[in-house]
Structures are given as C-alpha cells and as structure tokens.
Amino acid sequence: MAKFGLLGKDISYSFSQTFFNIKFEKEGLPHTYLNFDVPCIEQFETIISDHKDLQGLNVTIPYKEAVIPHLFRLDKESKKIGAVNTIKFRKDGKLIGYNTDHYGFARALENFLPIHKKTALILGSGGASKAIKYVLDAMGFNYLQVSRTPSENSVTYGELTRELIKEHFLIINCTPLGTSPNVHEAPNIPYNFLTEQHVLFDLIYNPRETEFMKRGTAKGARVSNGLKMLEHQAKKSWSIWNS
Numbered sequence: 001m002a003k004f005g006l007l008g009k010d011i012s013y014s015f016s017q018t019f020f021n022i023k024f025e026k027e028g029l030p031h032t033y034l035n036f037d038v039p040c041i042e043q044f045e046t047i048i049s050d051h052k053d054l055q056g057l058n059v060t061i062p063y064k065e066a067v068i069p070h071l072f073r074l075d076k077e078s079k080k081i082g083a084v085n086t087i088k089f090r091k092d093g094k095l096i097g098y099n100t101d102h103y104g105f106a107r108a109l110e111n112f113l114p115i116h117k118k119t120a121l122i123l124g125s126g127g128a129s130k131a132i133k134y135v136l137d138a139m140g141f142n143y144l145q146v147s148r149t150p151s152e153n154s155v156t157y158g159e160l161t162r163e164l165i166k167e168h169f170l171i172i173n174c175t176p177l178g179t180s181p182n183v184h185e186a187p188n189i190p191y192n193f194l195t196e197q198h199v200l201f202d203l204i205y206n207p208r209e210t211e212f213m214k215r216g217t218a219k220g221a222r223v224s225n226g227l228k229m230l231e232h233q234a235k236k237s238w239s240i241w242n243s
Contacts, residue, residue: 003053004241005034007044007067007087008060012037013180013206015230016058023238041066048095056241057087058234061176064127071097081134083127086237098240101131104233109135109201112222116169116197121146123187124174125154128203132172144168146189157188165193171216173202178210186211196220205230 006016012035020033036047041063048054059067064083068074071087072094078084084097120136120143122129129145136143144164145154155164177185194200200216203226213223 001030001032001053002055003032003034003051004056004058005036005047005051005054006058006060007036007038007047007063009037009039009062011035011060014060015205015227016060016234019231019234020238041070044070055089056237057089058237059085059087061126061128064130068097071095073097075099077102077134081130083130085127085131085233086240088240098237099131099134100233100236100240101128101229102134103236104229104231105132105203106135106139107232108224108226108228111228112170112199112201112224115199117167118142118170119168120144120170120172121160121164121168121189122172122174123189126174129172129174132174141170143170146187160189162190162193165190166195169197170199170201173200173204173210173212176204178202178207178212179204180206183207184211186215191215191219194219194221196222199223202226203229 006014014035017033017035024031064085067084074097078097078099081099084099085101086098088096118141120141122132122143122145125147146157147154150156173187175187177187194216198221200221200223202210202212204210205226208225216223
C-alpha cells in the first residue's frame with residue numbers, strides 16, 4: 001500500500017483527499033490519501049520521518065514556496081514558476097518538486113477561449129499566482145498583478161480604475177477571499193465596471209459559486225470556479241507520481 005497526501009494549513013475542506021480516495025476505491029488501488037494540516041513548514045520534516053511509505057504529496061496554501069528549500073531539486077517548470085504544488089518521493093529518498101497548477105489552469109481556461117482581448121488582472125501575489133503568470137506569459141497575455149501592498153511590479157486594489165477594468169478582460173482571483181466559511185468575502189475590485197466581455201476565473205472551489213463569481217454573473221460576465229483546474233492538476237500529479 002502506498003500513501004499520498006496534501007500538505008497545507010487549514011485544509012479540512014480539501015478537494016484532493018476526496019478526489020484521490022474515491023479514485024483509489026473505484027480503481028481498486030490499495031492506497032490512501034491523507035491531509036497533513038500543519039501550522040508551520042518546519043513540521044514537514046517530521047511528516048517525512050513519520051510516514052516512510054509516502055510516495056507523493058500535493059502542496060497548497062501557504063506552503064507552495066516555503067517547501068522549496070526542503071526539496072532535493074525542482075523540475076524545469078516549477079523552477080521557472082518559483083512554486084511547487086506536487087512532490088514526488090523517489091526510491092532513493094530524494095524529493096523532487098513539480099508544479100501542476102499551470103497545467104490545470106491552462107486546461108480549464110481552454111473552455112473560455114477566445115477572450116475578447118488577451119489582457120488580464122491577477123488578484124493576489126502568492127504561490128498560486130506564479131503559476132497563473134507562467135500560463136499567461138506562454139499564451140501571450142498582457143497582464144497586471146494586483147496586490148494589497150504597492151510595488152513596482154503591481155498595482156494596489158485602490159488603484160483599480162474604470163479604465164483598468166475596461167482594458168483587462170480576464171480577471172483571476174488567486175486570493176483565498178471567499179473561501180468557505182467566509183463565503184460573503186470577495187476581492188475589493190470595482191465590479192460595476194464589468195461587462196459581458198469579461199471572464200472571471202476564481203481559483204476557489206468551495207463554495208462552488210463564490211461571491212466573486214456572483215458579482216461577475218450579475219454584470220453578464222462568464223465565470224468559473226477552480227474545480228476543473230483542480231481536477232486537471234490532480235490527474236497530472238498522479239501521472240508524475242507514477243512515472
């Protein structure tokens with residue numbers, strides 16, 4: 001029996017555990033998938049020593065970047081992205097980091113192409129946003145990153161004007177705002193300037209319709225949650241663990 005799991009913080013709502021355990025049951029695989037819900041990344045080493053039969057981990061908020069120093073090496077794409085969401089445990093004990101978020105997002109976004117213009121706003125600056133930037137770069141999008149703190153590479157939420165909303169037709173929520181149980185929260189953007197030409201993509205999947213999505217729908221925008229992205233990235237993780 002092999003053991004797999006998810007490393008994160010406050011992950012009782014996890015999609016991955018349900019997805020993989022149902023998969024294992026349906027396919028008659030004698031595996032198990034656990035949640036490793038830890039308050040700090042330093043406990044990662046304890047998890048490894050306590051679970052010698054681990055063959056793979058997914059990584060979620062807030063450890064997609066913090067886990068990197070604990071790994072032997074990264075594959076080419078996760079190194080470019082600067083964030084890891086999949087770890088393969090090699091037979092020699094070395095841990096290799098991968099990123100399947102970019103694959104999942106690109107596959108899920110296919111359903112919304114073409115978009116009126118290849119322009120995007122990326123809400124948030126955490127590990128998930130790095131995979132999104134990687135995809136948008138590959139697809140030839142022009143984008144702006146939106147962050148709570150000002151920097152030369154981003155704008156703040158307070159700087160989002162009518163013109164910026166009107167000029168950027170794909171808006172991706174990479175923040176945890178709106179995740180259950182805080183379902184009434186949403187990123188602070190001027191939703192009143194949205195149009196039916198906009199696409200709002202929320203990386204959140206619980207609830208299935210977030211406040212961010214509801215506000216987009218009210219303006220006629222096309223919307224998506226993060227469920228399809230997660231399904232695609234989970235399948236990609238499985239192929240990595242079995243390669």
